[in-house]
Amino acid sequence: MRAPGRSLFCLTMLALALSACQRDTAAPAQPASGGDQPSADGVQPLVETPGELQDVVEMDSSFIIGISYPPEANKYPGLAAVLHAYAQAAREELMEAVGGATLQPGTMYDLSLSFTTLLDTPDMLAIAADGSSYTGGAHDNPLIERFVWLVPEQKLLTAEELVPGEEDWRVISAYVREQLHAALSQRIDADELPPDERSRLMRSAGKMIDEGSAPDVANYQQFEPVPGPGGKLSGLRFVFPPYQVGPYSDGVQTVEVPAAVLLPHVAPAYRGLFAQS
Template sequence: MIMFRLLRWSASFALAVCLLSSGAASAQSGSLEDFCLSKGGVWDAEEAACKATTIIEMNVEYPVELAAQLPAIEYAVDEFVREQREEILALGTDTLYPAGRVMNFYLDISSDVFYHSDTIASLLLTVSNYTGGAHPNSFFKTMTFDLENGIQLGFNQVFPPENNPLAIIAPIAQAQLIEKLPDLEESWIRDGASMDSANYRNFVLTEDSVIFYFDPYQVAPYVYGPQQVEIPLSELEAIMAPLG
């Protein structure tokens, strides 16, 4: 068994933005305080300025030993983390939140590594964030790598289209989800786990199974949370490409 370590790093940012000064708002009707509030800020009477603050906390669990094995893995992980950081920072600098005052945003990325063999590894990144709204959001990002050849393997590389893999995968996944969620309207599952490869883009390979991950809202309402199904390799060998 190949062992790996995870590096966790975190960062916090407080973004204070001066939205307007008393001079800029003098032409507006109503009080400066009300006008400032309408822009998502707090009126600082002492400085005669409208201010908004966004606090952003970011935590990333980085798969150090896996990423160190291949430049392709390091690049893929770094690009994904960079995109998520830039997105939440961009949202944090958008001050037009209703009655915003102080916005507390966060981004959390956790990592899990799975080995199908000594040469095939999968990475599961679970992202949770809050950028305002009724509740946090979460989603999955998976990557599978051929360590021997230094390449990333997508769904079509693992499950060649000519083998018509979704004709096997989709019915099994739907049946598992229906059994797990007996009170749910089945149309959620039929749509979110239909025979579309995009629905099965998030998967990892273990030694004896394939695990497919479904984001909140994909196969069930948010209250049901994310879902996953695990299918033994013995049921999928006929539709899979030869792997190391």
Template sequence: MRPRNAEGSGLRSPRRLRWHLRAFLLLALFLPRATSLAEEGGEVLVAWRSPVVEVEARLPWLPADPELAARLRETALAALARFVAEAEAQRAALLAEGIETAGVPWDRRSRVEIRFAAPCCLSLLREITDYTGGAHGNTAFESLFWDRERKAVVGLDALLDLAAAKPALDRALEEALRREKHRRGFPLTGDDRDIFGRPRAEADSVFTLVPDRRPGRAVGLLFHFPPYALGPYAEGSYRLFVPAAGFAARLRPRYRPLFADE
């Protein structure tokens, strides 16, 4: 989809124009040769390209949550700036050794997606793919559960009593992994558990809420694991679902209504 221009995208609003100007100035500070900053299909798109590196970040348009939007924007721009700096530094080091660098450029793509929305909170997932040379690229996940009223990030240990819920969550994750590996034709073995990590519910776990058919309600949690976390690269990423019944009794009172049965 082609980015909409200011005349056709609703950017005539002074507030939107100010937002885009601030974002562009911040982008210029990090990436002086930026080639694109636009609103595209309800997203904010940041893209930059050179013979050495290509980067792109897509962020959701969040006019009702300016604090969250600013946080996501600053995080994305800082990450892109670091990646570009690393690529440029590697190029300089290779040139200093007399090695030409006409190969495939480094590449990073990231996208933040709203996975669950309710009046009180938002659950978002950032998926990052990058290539820095080698046989294949890499994938990573980051999640953010945002309390819209408190304007704060909520970790898994703030969503529920993690110490009490952890044994049941860990068992549910192990069972979900066993089923998923069987479905993919990769039976879970003892070697897998020894070589690769086991799925565990931790305070810094990457998780998103899974929406119910009822607006603003969730049926469980989805835990996201990148390649290599739970198996060989060829198996890819794993997304393991834990139904709310497995942890509902351990939810903090503030967030219990999100998973209510009634």
């Protein structure tokens, strides 16, 4: 039943990719998907089937929107509501830009957002949100978010609850920072830069790493569970969006922290999620 919608969404995602590469190519005006009538300003309202997340496709002469959800998210209404709220906030931000901007001829704003399942077990459902929003400027704005839903408790697992102590974050931060600096050194060495240029890049990029990986829980909000033996987790993968620990050109960066490093610092209520070494 969902195959036609999936096909249409794939076509839309192709159009999104083309619009990101060719901002001067105008897209033809098409009616937005769904059966509702457009509002007075010509913008189609975003409508979800009650109780179920559905993929979204909206197209106009000035914007294009594509949002996809994994079917697993519909198993838990609380999680589905959180995902929908995130997508709706991204859409509203785009539409505010569309309504308040004077677009140059041929310019298109776009929102591309894909929710994918990272882990689905009786204890946990982890969802990744990855995408971008273009509202003008030199490049897209990245959309990066991770959602870890605890099935028995029917709630999101947050970094604050997982590791509640400030001193604990210092240990985790030190590990993450070491890994990021090592990866930076490898990337720069691969470029075979002159010594002066290499030194300059190491200083500037190293400063971004130190600031973005500081032992502040706000820097570690995005994390993914790493599956391990016996249905337990072997660690967590912390996700850093562009600009947090490096320039936009470096893209999304991740650091996997093993359970052996994490466990002494995890709150007792959540230590059972991890494999014991």
